[in-house]
Amino acid sequence: MMYRVVKIEKIKEETPTIKTFFFKDDSKPKPGQFYMIWLPGVDEFPMSISHIGNKKAFTVKRIGKGTTAMHKLKEGDKLWIRGPYGRGFKIENGYALIIGGGSGMATLGPLIERVEGDIIIAARTKDELLFLDRFKDRNVYIATDDGSAGFKGFATDLAKDMMEKRDYSIIYTCGPEIMMRKIIDMAIERGIKVQASLERLMKCGIGICDSCSINGYRVCVDGPVFSEKELVKMEDLGKYKRDSSGRRVPI
């Protein structure tokens, strides 16, 4: 797939470090799928689709070179994109628990619009809570590391409490890998289905370069969303990653 150029129609500041970029595009992504965004002369990086439908969007946290350049873009500027790529969420029946940590909420956005359930929005601090607005009419639970809003502590602790109170049919999660590792372990322990959207260093985005692989699974093509059957086999999850050279290093 070659790049197509899309125009940024609207930019929304979500948090001090996160912006949403709205655009129009004919592709038909599923929740959990991602695109490769190229900023010519700067960088190319993977980004989940955060709004699906006629008005699409990427919701981007400023991290390094590429995302910082993206944050400097204005309405009317262009993005070069290819995608959608990867395997998104498989929507399961029943009441769900959805746990988004930091920019992980970006990935979960379109899914949340399509499932019933409780939502945990977690972040380091109050200002960084993503999509509070968007899901204000839903059963949203908040966790902040510093206690500036909602539950004080990690999303995992809040999730544990909630799992004890209610039987969820399925857990969906996206966020820091260490958080997801814990959530997955808790779900498996309790025999609850779980789907997690992983993030790994991506180069090709199309399943040939091996840079995003974790224990034989390619995040870009076999994932980014995996379910418990696969997740249990990922010994490296939350423990080791591969750096740009392919070296296996502790997270």
Place this chain on the structure above:
Amino acid sequence: MMYRVVKIEKIKEETPTIKTFFFKDDSKPKPGQFYMIWLPGVDEFPMSISHIGNKKAFTVKRIGKGTTAMHKLKEGDKLWIRGPYGRGFKIENGYALIIGGGSGMATLGPLIERVEGDIIIAARTKDELLFLDRFKDRNVYIATDDGSAGFKGFATDLAKDMMEKRDYSIIYTCGPEIMMRKIIDMAIERGIKVQASLERLMKCGIGICDSCSINGYRVCVDGPVFSEKELVKMEDLGKYKRDSSGRRVPI
């Protein structure tokens, strides 16, 4: 288009020098279209489709290396073909005069099955008359150079007689170029529509090599069937041809 392999299911000896090779193939040719036949290790040459429909066929006169090799093939042997190529006949309303000289009848066969009209089958001698059998229930007129059957003389003379007796709406012809040249001139003189299927040296068969060109028209793609509007502009028709090197030489 790459080659596909077809099996010769039946071979019919039409005349001492002409055989028909039946085969099955999924392509949907129109009357007047042609294929390139490759005999691996021998030659590749153009051949009109002589039977259309479920059972297709080529009707081949033994001329030189390639066609001689083809005549040696047996039922069950294979042909490598690509096509259909070119622009076939455009079927016009009204009563037609169809004039086939020698193996030119091969090209006209499928057309004759689809139009109403008088048919002139011409050849050097009686034994070489093609498709007498196939069209025995039609209004067939015969001409042989040596008078061994039907009208003694050239097809052109017989055609002239017939045009004087009846008003034809359209003339279709295929045969030696000198014959066609005369027929075309007669038709144009009388204001009758005419379509002629030309044969020129073909190399590519797909309109890029210029070897089949006559006065700027490519026989393989713009033809092989041309109508009066184009034919009048072909000054070389019946007079000059191009040899394998592209030299313009008298016919």
Place this chain on the structure above:
Amino acid sequence: MLNVEIGKLHFKNPLILASGILDEAGETMLRIAKSGAGGIVTKSIGKEPREGYENPVVYELPCGLLNAMGLPNPGIENYEDEIKIAKKGGVPIIGSIFGSNPEEFSYLAKKMEDYGADAVELNLSCPHAKGYGMEVGTDLELVEEIVDSVKREIKIPVWAKLTPNTSNIVEIAKAVENADALVLINTLKAMAIDIDAKRPVLKNVFGGLSGKAIKPIGIRAVYEVYREVGKPIIGVGGIENGRDAIEYIMAGASAVEIGTAIYTRGIGIFKEIAKEMEGWMRKNGYSKISQMVGIAQVR
């Protein structure tokens, strides 16, 4: 908005018919000229008439064409009429020639000039003719001599067409720097086997690959040579639409040649591509081809 100058030659648009495709007979070239081509390069012509190889000479692949025509041509002595007829089209006619040594090239070039050709293109690059083309075109000293000798012989511009079948096209480009323009690229040496026939398809076994498949190689060649050699470049290889033509121009080409795509899009392709280019240029604020030449170069 599409007109370009290559040295002293003026083209109404940068879309030139590539050598070997519908340019053996004068009237065919005339037709292509009338169909909107900005210029025409003739089939490569040699000293003697040549029949070329036996069929099959062309094979259609999913991403291009394979050909081994074998340089069929009527021979230079029979070519005057064809040039004269082609010239009626009112666009520059570039006489392509092939030979095996400087003398042959000079002789042919002089004839082309006498016949009225507006420039000559030296085929230093056919990948499948023994003793010609790339066998000549990868010998640095020989190509330099050929270009120099032709330059001394004639006044009309000399274009040198190079082969991509080399580890270093820049080296060859530098060897022919005396030419007035460089034409990049000819076909890639290639072949195909029909596994059911258990043999190579082309009668000559080896042929040249053209079309869509080779565009990324052509773009690379133009880009590489543009930064090292100060002569106008004509880009060739796999151009099928206006975007492809602009891609070559942004890589560094001043004009382009089109061959194989005539098979996919027909003779109307020149007018169509011209329109596609104009559309894109208008939308992107360009009013002249020259504004785009080489702008994709990263320094």
Place this chain on the structure above:
Amino acid sequence: MLNVEIGKLHFKNPLILASGILDEAGETMLRIAKSGAGGIVTKSIGKEPREGYENPVVYELPCGLLNAMGLPNPGIENYEDEIKIAKKGGVPIIGSIFGSNPEEFSYLAKKMEDYGADAVELNLSCPHAKGYGMEVGTDLELVEEIVDSVKREIKIPVWAKLTPNTSNIVEIAKAVENADALVLINTLKAMAIDIDAKRPVLKNVFGGLSGKAIKPIGIRAVYEVYREVGKPIIGVGGIENGRDAIEYIMAGASAVEIGTAIYTRGIGIFKEIAKEMEGWMRKNGYSKISQMVGIAQVR
């Protein structure tokens, strides 16, 4: 019916994973082995860890892929575990290595042997890494020295992977005739420009073209080298299905490597192609791969 011997190595089928595609991590290689590959060539490994080029490193074209990964690799000292894990797949693991001189290659080869690799493949052919690959691979004396020096250093077979970016691949093949097998071909040097961005797509500008587009060039290389060099050949380039694999074998390859097509057909491709080959062979009366090697050669 598909098993083949390349020298002393035994493969259950002739479909080997090409270097650089899903073969950096041991577990990914193990998965490919379990998916039916007859053998696996690792990503090319060098002396030091290398991050490779920045993104974009891969670009999808209509007829193939363009890539300039920049030889990212964890470095030989970090590669023992990956080989050990890959070996559990029960198929031959061929360690691909790259360097800039005979000493480097020999050092890397020895390490691969120590780690348990069944053979080494010398990458003499990457088209876009400065000081490595084809810059090494077109220097006839240097490649000869490299092969000889590696041969002296290790006991496991040495495969030499050659570049098609040359005017004469036979010459290079002869220079490395001491290798136990020749691998043909690596990618073609190429590039692409995005005209809307007005710049080359790959961060490194130049990259290598692989996939469908290059098959006719790979077939030609194998065919040419087979008639001149008496060593087993592994064919690579654009193989997407059973017919493509058989085409390489009829040209002269004893086995093939598959890379880009994994992107179009997925990891199941090895099993699928094996089935396609068996089907064709049965229909055409062949019971062994060796019966087909080189049978399309016309003498």
